[in-house]
Amino acid sequence: MSELLIEVLKAASSMFLSALVILGLYLYARSKAPKNPAGEKLKVYACGESYPLQKASIADANLFVAIWKDVFKPYYRRIREKGHTGVLSDWLMWMILFLTMFFVLLLLMGGIP
Amino acid sequence: MSMPLWPHTVALPPLLGVALAFALPLISLAIKDRRVWEGYAVASTALLFAICSYVAYAQYVLLDRPTIYTFGGWPPPVGIVYEVDKLNALLGVLVSGVVLLATLYSVRYMEREDGVEWYYTLLLGFEAGMLGCLYTGDFFNLFVMLEVMSVSAYGLVAFRRDTHEAIEAAVKYAIVGSLATTLYFIAIAFGYGSFGTLNMADLAAKVSGLTFPVTGFVYSPRGWMLGAGAFLAFMFWAFAVKAAIAPNHFWLPDAHPAAPSPISALLSGLMVKVSIYVILRFLFTLFRGAVDLAFILNALYLVAIAMGVLSALIGAFLLIVQSDIKRLVAYGTVLNIGYITMAIGLGISPSSMQSGLTAAIYHIINHGVAKALLFLCAGSFIHAVGARQLDELAGVGRRMPWTAAFFTIGALALSGVPPLNCFMSKLILMQALLEAGWLAPLIVVVILTSALSLIGYLKVVYNVYMRPPAAELSKVNEAPLSMLVPMFILTVACIVLGLSAPIFVDYVVKPAVLSALDSKGYVQAAFEYASLLYGGG
Numbered sequence: 001m002s003e004l005l006i007e008v009l010k011a012a013s014s015m016f017l018s019a020l021v022i023l024g025l026y027l028y029a030r031s032k033a034p035k036n037p038a039g040e041k042l043k044v045y046a047c048g049e050s051y052p053l054q055k056a057s058i059a060d061a062n063l064f065v066a067i068w069k070d071v072f073k074p075y076y077r078r079i080r081e082k083g084h085t086g087v088l089s090d091w092l093m094w095m096i097l098f099l100t101m102f103f104v105l106l107l108l109m110g111g112i113p
Numbered sequence: 114m115s116m117p118l119w120p121h122t123v124a125l126p127p128l129l130g131v132a133l134a135f136a137l138p139l140i141s142l143a144i145k146d147r148r149v150w151e152g153y154a155v156a157s158t159a160l161l162f163a164i165c166s167y168v169a170y171a172q173y174v175l176l177d178r179p180t181i182y183t184f185g186g187w188p189p190p191v192g193i194v195y196e197v198d199k200l201n202a203l204l205g206v207l208v209s210g211v212v213l214l215a216t217l218y219s220v221r222y223m224e225r226e227d228g229v230e231w232y233y234t235l236l237l238g239f240e241a242g243m244l245g246c247l248y249t250g251d252f253f254n255l256f257v258m259l260e261v262m263s264v265s266a267y268g269l270v271a272f273r274r275d276t277h278e279a280i281e282a283a284v285k286y287a288i289v290g291s292l293a294t295t296l297y298f299i300a301i302a303f304g305y306g307s308f309g310t311l312n313m314a315d316l317a318a319k320v321s322g323l324t325f326p327v328t329g330f331v332y333s334p335r336g337w338m339l340g341a342g343a344f345l346a347f348m349f350w351a352f353a354v355k356a357a358i359a360p361n362h363f364w365l366p367d368a369h370p371a372a373p374s375p376i377s378a379l380l381s382g383l384m385v386k387v388s389i390y391v392i393l394r395f396l397f398t399l400f401r402g403a404v405d406l407a408f409i410l411n412a413l414y415l416v417a418i419a420m421g422v423l424s425a426l427i428g429a430f431l432l433i434v435q436s437d438i439k440r441l442v443a444y445g446t447v448l449n450i451g452y453i454t455m456a457i458g459l460g461i462s463p464s465s466m467q468s469g470l471t472a473a474i475y476h477i478i479n480h481g482v483a484k485a486l487l488f489l490c491a492g493s494f495i496h497a498v499g500a501r502q503l504d505e506l507a508g509v510g511r512r513m514p515w516t517a518a519f520f521t522i523g524a525l526a527l528s529g530v531p532p533l534n535c536f537m538s539k540l541i542l543m544q545a546l547l548e549a550g551w552l553a554p555l556i557v558v559v560i561l562t563s564a565l566s567l568i569g570y571l572k573v574v575y576n577v578y579m580r581p582p583a584a585e586l587s588k589v590n591e592a593p594l595s596m597l598v599p600m601f602i603l604t605v606a607c608i609v610l611g612l613s614a615p616i617f618v619d620y621v622v623k624p625a626v627l628s629a630l631d632s633k634g635y636v637q638a639a640f641e642y643a644s645l646l647y648g649g650g
Contacts, residue, residue, distance in 0.1 A: 002615045005532070008540070012531040063572050065433050072430070079427055084363055088288065094360040095350060098416065102346050105412035 119171065123182040123197050125164050126205065127248060127258065130241025133157040134234050141230035151220045154233035158213040161240060165202075165209040172202040173624065179638040181250070188642040189250070190312035190328045196250030196639060199628035200398075200474070203621065204390055205247050207478055208383050211485045212240045214599035215375040218489055221593045222375060222496055232272055232373070239265035239379065246387045250639065253301055253311040255391065256294065259355075263290045266384060269376045270368050282371035289364045293354035300347035307331070307340025313399055314639030317632055321402030325639075326646040341400075342409050348395060349413055355388035358454050359424035362447040366431075369446070370439030370501070374492020377439060381446040382485035386477045389453055392417075393629060396460060397470060401632040411461050418458030422558050425451030429562035433569040437501045438491045441569055442484070445527055448562055449480045449535075452542055455555060459545050462552070468545035470626045475618060476538035479610055483526045483535055486603035490520035493592040493600070494577065498584075503573060508582030510574075512589040517577050519600045524570035526607040529563040534610035539563065541618070 034041065044056040062069075069076065133153075141150055172180065179198035183189070197205075216236060223229050242262025249255050267290065271283030305311055308319050309329020318325055320341070331337055350361075357365040365385075369377045400410055428448025435441035453476050459469025493516045494506050510517030526533035543556045591597070610617060628634070 004540070005612075005615050008531045008537070008614075015531070063575060064568050065572075068568075069434060075430070076434070079430065084427075084431075088292075091289070091361070091363065098350055099346055102412055102416055103342070105415060106342055106409060 120180045120182045122164060122171075123168055123180050123195050123248060124184070126161050126168070126209065127195075127241045127245035129164070130157075130161055130237055130244060131261070133161075134237035134241060137230055137234045137237065147229055150230045150233055154216050154236065155213075155220065157237055158209070158216040158240065161244070162206075162209040162213045165205040165244065168197060169199075169202040169206045172197060172199050173621075179628070179635055181638050181642050183642055188645045189639045190310045190315040190325050190643065191646065193254050194250040194312065194314075194639065194642070195248045196314060196635065197248050198631075198635065200393075200625040201247040201390065203474075203625045204386070204477070205244055207481050208243050208247065208387070209240065211382055211481060211603075212236070212243075212379060214602060215378050215485065215489070218378075218492070218596050218599040219373070219375045221595050222492055223373065226273075226373075228272075232269070235265045235268045235272070236376070236379075239269060239384075243383060243387050247390060250313045251311055252304060252313055252316070256297055256301060259294055259297065262384065262387065263294060263355075266290070266376075266380060270372045270380075272373055272376070273371075276371075279371045282367040286364050286368035289354060289361075293351045293361075296347050296354070297351035300344050300351060303340050303344040303347065305329075307337050307344060312639065313394070314636045315643070317399040317402065318636045318640065320400055320406060321404075321632065321636070323636065323640075325643045327643075338406070338409075341403075341406050345395070345400070345409055345413055349392060349416070352388040352392050353420065353454075356385045356392070356450055356454075357424075357447055358420050358450055359427045359447060360420075362424060362427065362450075365447060366440050366443045369443040369488075370437065374439070374488050374495060377443070377492070378485040378488035381443060381488060382481040385446060385450055386453075386481055389450070389457070389473070389477060392457060393470070393473065396457065397466075397629050398632050398635050401630060414458045414461035416458075417454050418461070418552065418555070421451045421454030421456075421458055422555060423451070424448070424454060425558055425562045427451075429565035429569075433565050433572070435569070436503050438494065438503060438506060438573060439488070439501055441503075441573065442487045442491055445487070445566060445569070446480075446484060448566055449476065449484070449527070451562070452476055452539065452559065453480070455558075456542050456545065459549055459552065462549040465545045465549035465552070467626060467630065468541060468548055470629060471618065471622055472538055472542035472545050474625055474629075475541060475622045476535065478622075479534040479538045479607075480527070482603055482606045482610065483523050483533075486519060486523035486600060486607060487527065489596070489600050489603065490516050490523060493596055494520075496596075497589045497592065498586070503576045505583055506573075507576050507580035508578075508586055509589060510577030511582075512586050513577075513591045515597055516592050516600065517574075519597075519604045520577070521574050522604050522607055524574060525567075526611070528567035528570055530567070532611045532614075534607050534614075537611050537614040537618075 044051045137150065137153060140153060179196050182195040184193045223232060239262060242258050242265055245258030246255055246262060249258055267283055267287040270286050271279055273279040308316050309331055310316055315325045315328055319331055354361040369380045372380060396410060400406060425448050428444050428451055432441055432444035432448060435444060453473050456469045456473035459465040493513065494509050495501055497513060498506055498509055500506060526535045529536045529539045539559055543559055546552050546555050
């Protein structure tokens with residue numbers, strides 16, 4: 001178990017070092033940016049029109065997961081609308097399914113004498 | 114070493130918890146000062162934590178066998194007994210420790226709320242119910258303590274009864290929870306009808322072919338098999354609902370976020386684990402010696418694996434698309450309960466049973482700590498900003514650097530980033546899956562869902578640190594010290610439980626695992642008291 005922890009610590013250190021390198025690159029890039037931008041440099045444009053800064057950032061609903069949500073749209077529809085209704089009769093269906101599955105497994109695995 | 118208060122100490126936490134809970138409304142009538150009520154609640158939970166810690170210390174260090182407490186001096190199987198071994202003693206410390214931290218946190222968190230005397234009354238009742246479920250050695254008394262725990266939880270979810278969300282969540286939770294306890298009651302009927310006993314040790318003895326004195330008759334062999342199957346099926350389903358194992362998870366993302374944040378921490382961090390403990394106790398201790406019933410247990414283990422995988426996938430997929438910080442964290446509970454259920458399912462293979470159980474118990478502790486931390490941090494953000502949507506929490510981490518740092522560590526721990534605690538328990542789970550051979554492909558599920566949860570939690574971290582503030586945050590300040598201290602302790606626990614994994618697993622988790630698997634020891638401890646019924650006492 002101690003050897004395992006050492007391996008884990010090595011993995012953690014390498015991840016930490018990688019994160020430090022990325023942070024270093026980010027800070028270097030920041031240092032190259034103008035120190036005190038003003039006026040036009042701070043404005044955000046979309047199609048030539050000025051755009052509020054708040055709207056220009058990605059909404060959290062799409063952050064990191066826009067593509068994922070699109071790819072798995074049918075799956076999400078199924079688990080959110082059909083399998084996740086919260087309606088008690090639907091839940092009862094799950095329970096009956098479980099009990100059926102359990103007793104079928106019992107019969108397959110040894111049967112009731 | 115003399116232990117004059119032993120074994121009465123074992124019965125104290127649940128009984129004292131209930132007594133302290135009932136005393137608070139009376140105290141609140143006599144003393145109209147909320148500082149007294151808050152102090153009383155903190156002192157009560159601290160006392161329960163001290164007793165539970167002593168019980169665990171005694172089980173781990175001073176004693177080499179489970180402790181039996183007979184209520185009214187009636188030996189098993191006639192009277193109700195509490196039976197505490199290393200497993201439930203360990204979980205008792207987890208429960209009482211996290212409740213103490215949540216109570217301390219509640220003092221400032223609930224400062225703007227009225228009716229806090231009822232809040233603390235329900236909180237103490239909730240703790241007493243959880244400890245009763247853990248310590249009891251009688252499966253009907255388990256039903257009673259389950260109701261004590263559940264009814265308190267329904268009340269706590271509905272505490273903010275002026276909001277429609279809390280009322281809807283509480284009603285939904287109460288209906289589903291009551292159905293679950295009714296199912297457990299049906300299970301008890303099958304169990305008692307088949308085995309002629311309500312005592313857990315007597316049940317374990319009977320399925321192994323032993324007999325306690327003055328016990329009920331076992332039904333005919335055919336009925337015994339059918340009855341045992343029905344008992345296990347209903348018991349498993351009832352506690353799968355309480356533990357929110359998919360497809361029984363649908364109530365959790367409504368109920369847990371609707372409650373005040375310290376209660377969300379207890380519901381997600383502890384209550385679901387108590388239900389998991391009951392499943393563990395029945396499958397690994399009480400029915401372990403049942404050679405004739407092995408095929409029933411194997412069927413149940415298979416179902417547990419299927420439900421665990423489903424739970425992990427549903428939890429992870431739905432976690433990453435949430436915009437409400439508490440719902441996001443709540444779906445993480447569904448995900449992690451999936452891991453624990455998969456680990457329980459590993460009981461199907463003798464080669465992986467012990468490591469699976471180690472993973473399950475270690476992850477119960479790790480997730481309990483980390484999830485409580487995330488809910489407390491989320492609660493601090495909500496307390497400061499007054500909003501739960503991630504968009505509205507944008508930039509709050511810059512004003513609350515300590516809380517945001519604690520949240521980040523908790524999120525990384527739950528996502529399985531080494532060397533934090535949940536990584537270590539997931540690693541043991543993956544090793545156990547490898548040991549099981551044919552279940553090794555399920556490692557992909559663990560890795561995929563961990564990666565998804567990391568994406569989900571990073572959304573929160575990105576929002577609170579990186580995004581420009583959505584609203585005026587100049588009046589937002591860091592959480593007060595009494596809220597920061599519990600979060601700090603839980604953060605340290607996440608780091609220490611990970612870094613000390615070899616020691617913690619060898620000296621704390623493995624003895625609990627061996628204790629859980631020691632069916633004979635569990636029976637023997639009770640049998641010595643039962644032999645008094647022969648007239649030997």
